[in-house]
Amino acid sequence: MAVTSSSFAFEHNLSCLQKGSKEVEQLKQIHARMLKSGLLQDPYAITKFLSFCLSSTSSSYYALHVFQGFDRPDTFLWNLMIRGFSCSDQPQRSLLLYYRMLCSSAPHNAYTFPFLLKACSNLSALEETKQIHAHVTKFGYGDDVYAVNSLINSYAVTGNFNLAHLLFDRIKEPDVVSWNSLIKGYAKSGNMDIALTLFRRMPEKKNAISWTTMISGYVQAGMNKEALQLFHEMQNSDVEPDNVSLANALSACAQLGALQQGKWIHSYVNQRRIIIDSVLACVLIDMYAKCGEMEEALAVFKNVNRKPVQVWTALISGYAYHGHGREAISKFLDMQRMGIKPNAITFTAVLTACSYTGLVEEGKSVFYTMEREYNLKPTIEHCGCMVDLLGRAGLLDEAKRFIQKMPLKPNAVIWGALLKACQIHKNIELGEEIGEVLITMDPYHGGRYVHMANIHAMGKKWDKAAETRRLMKEQGVAKVPGCSTISLEGTTHEFLAGDRSHAEIEEIRNKWRTVRRKLEENGYVPELEDTLLHLVDDEEREAIVHQHSEKLAITYGLMKTKPGTTIRIMKNLRVCKDCHRVTKLISKIYKRDIVMRDRTRFHHFRDGKCSCGDYW
Structure with missing residues (x-):
């Protein structure tokens, strides 16, 4: 593909374009220049332009708009668009593009199906996977290793292990991708014993993806000790961990409170001069915060060059865990002054911080700011934070009125927050009223019976306390043991x-x-x-x-x-x-x-x- 001087100038313009609220307007200007200069006929330039558009959710629709302007796009551009949407938050668009590709009689090649099957995996779309499998066979790609491995992955991820194994067993010499695809399916479904058995059976050297798949699976299954053990085994096998395996290992450290191991991983990142992207920054901040080291979490935050909303939210959440409400609000205000728009998770973190430190008026202000200034409708989680905030502060009647006026139907978590507040503030009458509702609503949650029995006991109603414990036993509900x-x-x-x-x-x-x-x-x-x-x-x-x-x-x-x-x-x-x-x-x-x-x-x-x- 020939690259002209005009293409170089155009690529420079794209590299200077910053992601943000004005991104689409800037893309329109570049698009206009391309039309004027004839660069829309330059394959290199149009590939770069569409790739850039597809790299962001806010501009992916513009890529589709530009693509629809071509009379007869070639196979390369169809694949580019299918791949772009397969990695986006709307993978179903890849399938719609493929349908249009079939209708336009555009030819396929070996790269078309892996992208489509990736979209199916992200959608957990079993029926669509079967249909594409038929097309793989019909168009003569049944022996193509990339297509077959993608099929194994898609079947395994959607839980159809019989078909995944059938395809796997037909491969004369499965490569590392074949093994990884099967292992990933079992790990995603939480079948870590089978995943580990397959992992141990791999005949060739495992790559970073093999190890990362297992470590990630253990973390998602809540098996954090096993995740760290495998991470150390990975290092002893002379396999360089990638950012994903490092992030998962740090997440395991955070859940276990394993500060020394977390520090060692951070030191490893620094020694290897691994770039701390936003994902690594978030898990490092979260790890230090959950291990009780807010100063270290703040140091990581300060050293991150580009701070998207997720990084700010991780720090604010850390302050919330530690009951540093004033600091959380301060960072929340700093973030807005920097032009970073808070998301729904950010608001949950700030409201939690206010709840844990009794900042009632500040919490109310933050809650009502959500919709008024940011057009974010409060979710059930935000409403739960407000009930907790009011309840902890002893404003039980106000908390009850808040629940009654909520635009959302209160769930067991909402009523549970108020029941807990009734126990803290010894409001026996309201506690008994809510407890009856909550046990009916959530009969298999041990904590509901425990709080109810406690409230009866506070009122010296020993018979009712005993009856609640008996009912708990009859339902087969066990109290979670303290650990x-x-x-x-x-x-x-x-x-x-x-x-x-x-x-x-x-x-x-x-x-x-x-x-x-x-x-x-x-x-x-x-x-x-x-x-x-x-x-x-x-x-x-x-x-x-x-x-x-x-x-x-x-x-x-x-x-x-x-x-x-x-x-x-x-x-x-x-x-x-x-x-x-x-x-x-x-x-x-x-x-x-x-x-x-x-x-x-x-x-x-x-x-x-x-x-x-x-x-x-």
Whole structure:
């Protein structure tokens, strides 16, 4: 393809064009110049122009408009358009273009079908995959390795493993793409055992995509420990991780609270001079934030050259986790001053930050700004944040009125937020009213029964508390057991409430007795109000409170780390009042910083105080 000086000048104009609100207007100007100069007849120029248009959702329609202006586009341009939309947020347009391609009798080639099948994979469109399979065979591409591998991938991703295996087994020598396609399907469907079996059976050297597919599958399945183990195995196999595998490994670190492993990956990125794109920036910020290191998260944010809305949102979400409402609002305002338009997720993050810090008026202002200034209709998540904001602040009647006036039908999460607020503020009458509605609406969620039983117990209605627990048992609903983890020297130690499975449990219990004596010397008396076992005597309830999982994890941290070392704990449930008070006292007695991440937020304990200000 000959490249003229005019083509070079045109390409320079495209490279200078910035993505943004004026992008389409700028494209129109370039298009006009192309018409005037005759560059629309230059294959190189038109390919560059259409490719640029297709790289952005806002300008992809313009690419379609320009393409429709050609009388008889050749196969290359048809494939270009099909490929462009197959990677977009509207892959169905690839199938519509293919239909038009058939109607215009444009010839196919070996590159047409892989792009179409990628669109089918993104749409999980099984019937369309079968139809294209028929065309692959009809037009003589049944033995083309790219077409067959794309078919395997599409069948596997849409869950039709019988057809995927049938095609796979017909290949005399499956290449690495064939294996990866099959593994990807099982990983996407959550069948990680089968995916791992296939992964181990691969006869040739696995490439970065093979490893990344498995690591990503483990993360999506919530198997974060396995994801990190495989990531380390990948490095030992001398396979360079790509940005996707690094992002997934960092995501696993974030979920596990594995700060040291996350730092090591960040160091690896810097040493290899890997470009930190917006995706890597987001997961790095998220990892540091979820591991309790907001200063590090802010440092990553500051070092990112181009900050799209996702990067700003990641930082604001981090501030929300940590209960730094003022900082979250400050960044939200900075983002707008920089001309970055917040999206729906950004608003969820800001509203959450306001909720966790009691910034009621600020939260209301943000909520009503959504539609008025940004034409974003509040979703059920935003409404849930508002109910939580009002409920936490004790404005229960206002929260109830908000629900009644919502344009959306309230779901169990909305009513659950108000029920939790009723328990916090001891509004028994309203709590009982909402609890009845919620148990009917969401009968298989253990937390609903637990909150309801607690509210009955607060009102000393022991029979009703017992009845709620009995109903929970009859429905076969189990309470999620409390679980806390602590990561030390690359190993994650897990503790369940009352657990005796840890190899050093006797030493841990002995250490806890010492800690407990020191607590009692400092005036500690167990808080029994939050426990769920209202039907047992005080002595038994007290014994159970002392076996809460976070107490075991903190005790293990005191045993295994040097004096002055920060102890970092993760818990799967909301921390109870007793454990919160105990952790404050331990931080003062042992002069330790303790960072605890519970189900929704962070608590930073230092010198007998918590960053949440006892508002959680």
